[in-house]
Amino acid sequence: MIRPLLISTVLLVAGCTFQPGVSFGTLADASLVARFQPPASRLDAEGRLKTASGYRLRIDSLQLVPRQLDFQATTGKAGTGGSFDPANPPAGYSLCHGGHCHRDDGALISYEEIEAELSGGSLATVTVLSLPAATPFDLLSGSATASLMPAPSSRQLNRGQWSNSVLQLATLTASGSVEDTTAFNRLGGQTRSWSLTLNPSAFSQKIDVTIDREHGERLAIASTFTLSETLWDGIDFQTLAATPGTLVLDQHTATKAQLGENLAKSQFNVTLTP
Amino acid sequence: MSTRNRFAAPLAALALTSGLVLAGCQLLTASPTNPTPSPSASAASIPEADLEACEHMNNGTATAITAVQGDVTPPSVSAGHTRYAITLPASNEQYAGKVLYNSSEETDYVLFFDQDVTLTVLDPDQQVVAIEASASSSVACGTVKARYVLPFGVGPHTLQLGPTAASTVSLVIEESAHEEHDHAN
Numbered sequence: 001m002i003r004p005l006l007i008s009t010v011l012l013v014a015g016c017t018f019q020p021g022v023s024f025g026t027l028a029d030a031s032l033v034a035r036f037q038p039p040a041s042r043l044d045a046e047g048r049l050k051t052a053s054g055y056r057l058r059i060d061s062l063q064l065v066p067r068q069l070d071f072q073a074t075t076g077k078a079g080t081g082g083s084f085d086p087a088n089p090p091a092g093y094s095l096c097h098g099g100h101c102h103r104d105d106g107a108l109i110s111y112e113e114i115e116a117e118l119s120g121g122s123l124a125t126v127t128v129l130s131l132p133a134a135t136p137f138d139l140l141s142g143s144a145t146a147s148l149m150p151a152p153s154s155r156q157l158n159r160g161q162w163s164n165s166v167l168q169l170a171t172l173t174a175s176g177s178v179e180d181t182t183a184f185n186r187l188g189g190q191t192r193s194w195s196l197t198l199n200p201s202a203f204s205q206k207i208d209v210t211i212d213r214e215h216g217e218r219l220a221i222a223s224t225f226t227l228s229e230t231l232w233d234g235i236d237f238q239t240l241a242a243t244p245g246t247l248v249l250d251q252h253t254a255t256k257a258q259l260g261e262n263l264a265k266s267q268f269n270v271t272l273t274p
Numbered sequence: 275m276s277t278r279n280r281f282a283a284p285l286a287a288l289a290l291t292s293g294l295v296l297a298g299c300q301l302l303t304a305s306p307t308n309p310t311p312s313p314s315a316s317a318a319s320i321p322e323a324d325l326e327a328c329e330h331m332n333n334g335t336a337t338a339i340t341a342v343q344g345d346v347t348p349p350s351v352s353a354g355h356t357r358y359a360i361t362l363p364a365s366n367e368q369y370a371g372k373v374l375y376n377s378s379e380e381t382d383y384v385l386f387f388d389q390d391v392t393l394t395v396l397d398p399d400q401q402v403v404a405i406e407a408s409a410s411s412s413v414a415c416g417t418v419k420a421r422y423v424l425p426f427g428v429g430p431h432t433l434q435l436g437p438t439a440a441s442t443v444s445l446v447i448e449e450s451a452h453e454e455h456d457h458a459n
Contacts, residue, residue, distance in 0.1 A: 039380070041379075041380035041427060041428050042428055050428045050429055051376075051428075051429075052352065052376035052377060052378040052428060052429065052430070053350075053352075053376045053429075053430055054376070054398050054429045054430040182398050182399075182429070182430060183400050184347050184430070186347065230378050233376070233378050234352075234376070
């Protein structure tokens with residue numbers, strides 16, 4: 001009599017423990033909004049964009065192609081005393097901004113990981129969720145939204161502690177014309193056409209999200225990317241205009257560097273709500 | 275009854291003495307031993323723009339440029355958090371010249387000079403910008419000898435410096451509503 005009862009009890013407990021295939025969380029929604037909305041002080045009466053140096057730009061096309069939105073978890077142990085100056089990163093790293101540096105092999109490494117490396121720690125970043133986002137955004141309209149929801153079979157979330165989000169962008173392309181309406185008349189009264197194609201750096205934002213059964217099972221991700229209206233600031237159109245034809249901004253080394261610096265002023269924000 | 279009366283007076287005296295001692299201790303404790311204001315309170319009253327400007331005015335290397343006269347496009351003094359050492363051309367036994375500030379934002383700016391130099395600012399349409407406030411010093415440091423607050427729009431603003439007796443002046447420009455930034459950058 002006792003043996004069947006014992007077996008039944010063990011089976012009952014095991015049944016509770018080994019539930020079939022339930023994840024620790026489910027992705028309920030995921031979206032990316034891309035914006036280009038200059039303030040009124042940046043626009044003239046004809047709707048042209050004013051640069052800091054006084055040029056007026058008519059923008060005929062402006063398209064952003066994202067690549068993916070990644071979420072990362074940090075594992076390992078941090079060391080102590082491994083601080084560094086982002087303006088003077090250690091050997092093997094460059095272009096430190098927004099909480100991460102570019103390693104020579106092209107990888108994006110967070111400040112914390114570099115500090116851990118310098119101090120003998122062992123922090124490592126693992127991508128725990130990757131949402132492809134290859135839909136082009138037409139930013140001439142000011143704002144566009146894309147769903148990043150993966151197929152239903154890919155919406156299950158594993159248990160973990162998310163520490164960072166990274167928006168990878170593929171290309172930014174734009175074209176238009178430029179005039180100098182100031183007294184400096186740097187373009188000799190001409191209206192010149194211009195174009196640009198950039199491969200933007202990634203943008204990251206620290207997050208602190210726990211995926212487990214105590215913190216809710218459904219997670220909604222809302223991300224926004226706001227292209228900086230300062231993108232064309234500091235560009236020496238006068239020098240570029242010395243050559244005939246369309247001014248291809250990304251083919252001039254100093255101009256491309258200035259564009260990259262200005263583009264880094266864009267804002268990336270992600271909100272995760274259970 | 276008489277026993278109680280016999281001890282009442284000494285007990286009252288003891289209680290009074292204890293009370294006075296305790297009150298004295300509290301008063302002594304409450305009294306400020308150092309009446310000078312705390313440094314944090316003092317620093318809080320100094321505008322952030324002045325603190326930043328004085329740091330850039332007193333530390334680090336300056337970017338040297340030469341101002342221009344006439345209808346030449348002036349050199350730019352637009353890099354943020356930078357001290358410009360501006361050489362002024364001679365003008366009628368004094369010195370004067372123009373530089374250019376490319377404003378990326380419509381807001382109030384504060385211009386700090388290490389010399390007592392007169393300033394006229396023209397907006398992108400070559401209209402004179404009214405100076406909102408001027409002073410011959412900054413509360414943050416003694417290096418500043420002229421301080422001007424002006425509203426800038428987006429675009430190039432021409433700064434006409436002088437005439438002055440000084441052949442070089444140092445200039446630092448900060449946004450009036452200054453935001454914190456990383457000095458490493």
